[in-house]
Amino acid sequence: MPRSKRVTIADIARQAGVSPGAVSFALNGRPGVSEETRQRILAIADQHDWRPSSTARALVGARAGVIGFAVNRPARTLGTEAFFTDFIAGVQSSLATQRVGLQLVVVPTLEEELETYRRWRRANQVDGVLVLDPRVDDPRPGLLRSLGLPSITIGGQPSQGGEHATLWLDDSAAADTVFGYLAGLGHRRIVYVSGAAAHEHVRLRRGVLEGLSARGVHGEVFETDYSPNRVTAVMRALLSRAELPTAVVFDNDMMALAGLRVTQEMGVRVPAELSLASFDDSIVTGLVHPSITCLTRDTFLLGEHAADFLLEQLNAPEVLPDRRGPVPTLTVRESTGRVPS
Amino acid sequence: MPRSKRVTIADIARQAGVSPGAVSFALNGRPGVSEETRQRILAIADQHDWRPSSTARALVGARAGVIGFAVNRPARTLGTEAFFTDFIAGVQSSLATQRVGLQLVVVPTLEEELETYRRWRRANQVDGVLVLDPRVDDPRPGLLRSLGLPSITIGGQPSQGGEHATLWLDDSAAADTVFGYLAGLGHRRIVYVSGAAAHEHVRLRRGVLEGLSARGVHGEVFETDYSPNRVTAVMRALLSRAELPTAVVFDNDMMALAGLRVTQEMGVRVPAELSLASFDDSIVTGLVHPSITCLTRDTFLLGEHAADFLLEQLNAPEVLPDRRGPVPTLTVRESTGRVPS
DNA sequence: GATCGTAACTAAAACGATCTAGTACGGTGA
DNA sequence: TCACCGTACTAGATCGTTTTAGTTACGATC
Numbered sequence: 009m010p011r012s013k014r015v016t017i018a019d020i021a022r023q024a025g026v027s028p029g030a031v032s033f034a035l036n037g038r039p040g041v042s043e044e045t046r047q048r049i050l051a052i053a054d055q056h057d058w059r060p061s062s063t064a065r066a067l068v069g070a071r072a073g074v075i076g077f078a079v080n081r082p083a084r085t086l087g088t089e090a091f092f093t094d095f096i097a098g099v100q101s102s103l104a105t106q107r108v109g110l111q112l113v114v115v116p117t118l119e120e121e122l123e124t125y126r127r128w129r130r131a132n133q134v135d136g137v138l139v140l141d142p143r144v145d146d147p148r149p150g151l152l153r154s155l156g157l158p159s160i161t162i163g164g165q166p167s168q169g170g171e172h173a174t175l176w177l178d179d180s181a182a183a184d185t186v187f188g189y190l191a192g193l194g195h196r197r198i199v200y201v202s203g204a205a206a207h208e209h210v211r212l213r214r215g216v217l218e219g220l221s222a223r224g225v226h227g228e229v230f231e232t233d234y235s236p237n238r239v240t241a242v243m244r245a246l247l248s249r250a251e252l253p254t255a256v257v258f259d260n261d262m263m264a265l266a267g268l269r270v271t272q273e274m275g276v277r278v279p280a281e282l283s284l285a286s287f288d289d290s291i292v293t294g295l296v297h298p299s300i301t302c303l304t305r306d307t308f309l310l311g312e313h314a315a316d317f318l319l320e321q322l323n324a325p326e327v328l329p330d331r332r333g334p335v336p337t338l339t340v341r342e343s344t345g346r347v348p349s
Numbered sequence: 350m351p352r353s354k355r356v357t358i359a360d361i362a363r364q365a366g367v368s369p370g371a372v373s374f375a376l377n378g379r380p381g382v383s384e385e386t387r388q389r390i391l392a393i394a395d396q397h398d399w400r401p402s403s404t405a406r407a408l409v410g411a412r413a414g415v416i417g418f419a420v421n422r423p424a425r426t427l428g429t430e431a432f433f434t435d436f437i438a439g440v441q442s443s444l445a446t447q448r449v450g451l452q453l454v455v456v457p458t459l460e461e462e463l464e465t466y467r468r469w470r471r472a473n474q475v476d477g478v479l480v481l482d483p484r485v486d487d488p489r490p491g492l493l494r495s496l497g498l499p500s501i502t503i504g505g506q507p508s509q510g511g512e513h514a515t516l517w518l519d520d521s522a523a524a525d526t527v528f529g530y531l532a533g534l535g536h537r538r539i540v541y542v543s544g545a546a547a548h549e550h551v552r553l554r555r556g557v558l559e560g561l562s563a564r565g566v567h568g569e570v571f572e573t574d575y576s577p578n579r580v581t582a583v584m585r586a587l588l589s590r591a592e593l594p595t596a597v598v599f600d601n602d603m604m605a606l607a608g609l610r611v612t613q614e615m616g617v618r619v620p621a622e623l624s625l626a627s628f629d630d631s632i633v634t635g636l637v638h639p640s641i642t643c644l645t646r647d648t649f650l651l652g653e654h655a656a657d658f659l660l661e662q663l664n665a666p667e668v669l670p671d672r673r674g675p676v677p678t679l680t681v682r683e684s685t686g687r688v689p690s
Numbered sequence: 691g692a693t694c695g696t697a698a699c700t701a702a703a704a705c706g707a708t709c710t711a712g713t714a715c716g717g718t719g720a
Numbered sequence: 721t722c723a724c725c726g727t728a729c730t731a732g733a734t735c736g737t738t739t740t741a742g743t744t745a746c747g748a749t750c
Contacts, residue, residue, distance in 0.1 A: 014471055014736085016735090016736055016737085017736065017738095018736080018737095026698095026700085027699070027700045027701070028700095028701095028736090028737080028738095029699080029700065029701080029702090029738080029739080030698080030699060030700075031739095032737065032738060032739085033699090035736085039697085039698095040697085040698065041698065041699075041729085042697080042698060042699090043709090045698080045699085054412050056744090059468065059471060059472070059736065060472075060737075061408075061471070061472050061735085061736050062472045062474060062737080063404050063407040063408045063413070063472050063473055063474065063735085063737090064405040064408055064705090064735070064736035064737040064738085065736080065737060065738075066705095066737095067404045067405055067408050067704095067705045067706065067707090067737075067738095068704070068705050068736085068737055068738045068739080069404075069704095069705070069738080070737075070738060070739095072404070073451070081591070083438040083439070083441060083442040083649070084649060085440065085444075086434050086435070086437075086438040087431045087432075087434040087435035087438060087631075087632075087648070088431070088632045090428045090429070090431070090434075091428075092434050093427050093428040093430070093431075093433050093434045094427070094428035094451065096427075096455075097424040097425065097427040097428060097455055097748095098424070100424060100453070100454060100455040101424045101425075101455065104455070104456070105455065109452050109454065109474070110452065110453050110454065111415070111443060111450050111451065111452050111453075112437070112441070112451050112452075112453045113445065113450065113451065113718070114437075114438055114441040114442065114445065115445075130355055130400060130402070131400070131401075131402045131403045131404050131706095132402075133403060133404065133405055133450070139600055149478075149692095178606065215612070223730080235630070236635075236717095237634055240635070262632060262633070262636065265636040265637065266636050268637075268638070269636055269637060269638045269640075272638040273638060290428075291428075291429045291577075291603060292603070292606060292633050294577075295577055295603065295606040296606065296609075296610065296637055297610045297613040297614060305698075306424060307428065308424070308428070334737065347516060357705090357706055357707080358707065358708095359706080359707095359708065365730075367730085368729075368730045368731075369703085369706090369707080369708095369727080369730095369732065370708080370709075370710095370727060370731080370732090371728080373707070373708060373711095373732075374708095374728095374729090377708085380727090380728095381727085381728065381729070382728065382729075383727080383728060383729090386728080386729085401706085401707075402705085402707065403707095403708050404705085404706080404707090405705070405706035405707035405708085405735090406706080406707055406708080407707095408705085408706080408707075408708095408734090408735045408736070408737090409706085409707055409708045409709080409734070409735050410708080410734095410735070411707075411708060411709095472736095473735090595743095677718085
């Protein structure tokens with residue numbers, strides 16, 4: 009098979025009658041060549057359909073043309089969250105236009121995540137990374153800074169010091185929307201079935217609910233590990249009480265689904281006797297009966313924004329100022345209603 | 350910040366008192382160094398925590414340490430299919446043990462997918478690729494062959510000629526399992542609500558259902574575009590008939606969910622009056638009420654197998670023989686039962 | 691007319707591996 | 721003694737870029 013030889017900068021230089029260095033200057037739009045020569049070189053490169061070798065570039069420490077995304081989750085349960093696919097698809101859709109690749113890795117622990125960043129840095133494999141789920145005392149921004157690896161943190165609150173660029177999500181406003189909506193419907197006994205409290209957004213949401221006590225709302229929080237089993241257990245206990253809450257809010261769609269199932273098993277009518285809502289939307293919430301009221305976040309758009317943000321950060325000498333992610337909107341469906349009088 | 354210099358083969362060579370070439374031989378386990386020297390070099394490399402530079406390796410045409418996966422789907426709807434996340438997670442879990450990276454790209458068209466392979470090849474960015482959804486007259490295996498890019502095709506039937514390694518899925522056996530199970534429960538009027546007939550597995554499933562006429566089963570097929578809206582319309586029409594079928598089978602979980610919702614809206618009891626089943630499982634099918642009987646495919650495992658297969662293929666001089674993917678099993682849940690007498 | 695500055699280049703050294711073509715050396719057989 | 725062989729190496733080219741340190745040529749300046 010006549011494997012077609014790759015056309016290199018040297019080939020172009022030869023044909024243009026200049027040195028490889030000049031071609032490099034021309035191709036990268038930097039001074040050192042006359043406008044006339046530049047045009048000639050560009051034309052020749054175009055004619056031969058030249059593409060830079062990203063590996064060669066990466067080797068000399070220039071752009072690798074790839075960004076990295078390390079997902080710190082148990083691999084087995086990753087598929088249960090539509091978030092990732094949507095997010096990645098959005099990231100991709102933005103990167104594709106710039107011909108930038110995406111290297112994806114699923115890591116089981118934080119330590120392995122850090123190790124991945126170090127490895128990527130050493131081999132200059134990626135130009136920047138997307139960091140998900142900021143935590144308290146997060147070691148990642150610090151490491152990335154010391155590695156000199158540009159990054160965008162997605163989620164959480166604005167980073168005060170401008171230490172690292174953050175695409176923050178206004179979780180307080182989001183929680184306000186949901187709990188406020190329920191309070192507006194007359195609900196005064198609201199339960200929040202949350203995921204792990206280690207997550208910043210869980211604490212924020214909890215705070216918002218507690219803040220509603222001023223409006224006469226009695227809030228109650230049950231923490232789970234996000235698993236349907238835990239949610240089922242919590243809900244069974246909850247619905248066995250003498251006095252039921254009038255609304256239950258879940259941290260995500262799968263938890264809400266598990267909750268809904270318990271109401272159906274135990275014969276509690278939704279929304280006549282109990283309203284249900286979720287902080288996370290997906291296609292299924294509209295397909296079940298009754299359909300579930302959700303906070304709808306455009307995760308695809310979030311991915312696009314994150315990628316765009318990172319690409320800009322790569323070209324910026326300084327840490328860019330924070331940006332606010334797309335604001336979620338409330339999608340009212342069948343599972344919520346006025347509190348029974 | 351004292352950016353720690355990367356330790357290279359040259360450093361190790363210097364300390365060991367040999368040439369860089371010898372170190373390369375030793376590290377890659379090939380002849381040319383004595384066992385004694387090899388051990389000494391290995392020890393020094395280990396002591397300095399040396400890691401190969403994948404970019405340098407890729408440049409000389411050796412391994413890039415990355416495999417590629419181009420998903421040809423509309424990016425926006427990717428998130429609705431849990432398949433991808435599960436599959437990718439499985440691939441990852443296998444690659445991670447070998448320290449091989451995964452480059453992921455979402456492409457809108459077949460032509461762009463082909464272009465992606467060409468680009469990857471040119472820059473030696475990936476060592477091999479995973480190819481999804483084989484089609485009739487698929488141009489991809491041919492291109493990959495001519496590019497000399499190892500690949501594994503996932504899905505479809507065994508490749509007759511051994512032209513390209515295939516991890517095939519036994520869709521006939523799968524369809525047998527589902528339809529046979531329903532026939533065994535006494536169902537004689539079975540409806541199959543399918544996706545686009547362009548897909549090979551749709552045709553196979555249809556064939557299996559039609560084959561059951563020998564056992565007195567009257568099968569009927571409704572083709573949809575996989576969208577919940579179409580499924581809802583089909584189900585409404587179906588359940589408005591004078592004589593209902595006794596079982597409906599859907600191509601995937603979301604379609605089944607949409608179908609279930611219609612039965613609930615129209616007051617058809619499941620499974621007392623109508624049994625429902627799906628060819629595709631996901632976490633939600635167990636969370637709805639009634640939970641849905643599904644063919645459960647271990648997509649995560651499929652991803653692991655695909656990655657393992659590809660890694661083996663990379664080391665093999667020849668095209669490896671086909672393998673059969675994990676066989677799906679029937680998960681019987683609440684949505685199916687004996688036909689009412 | 692010597693000096694200077696600048697634009698437009700060139701030459702060559704990186705980057706970190708792999709890989710081919712040698713070479714030195716000890717041993718073997720005739 | 722010499723040709724020959726195999727082992728254990730070394731030297732140096734190679735991959736395709738980027739980048740630094742020169743080197744021209746040419747016009748402007750004093």
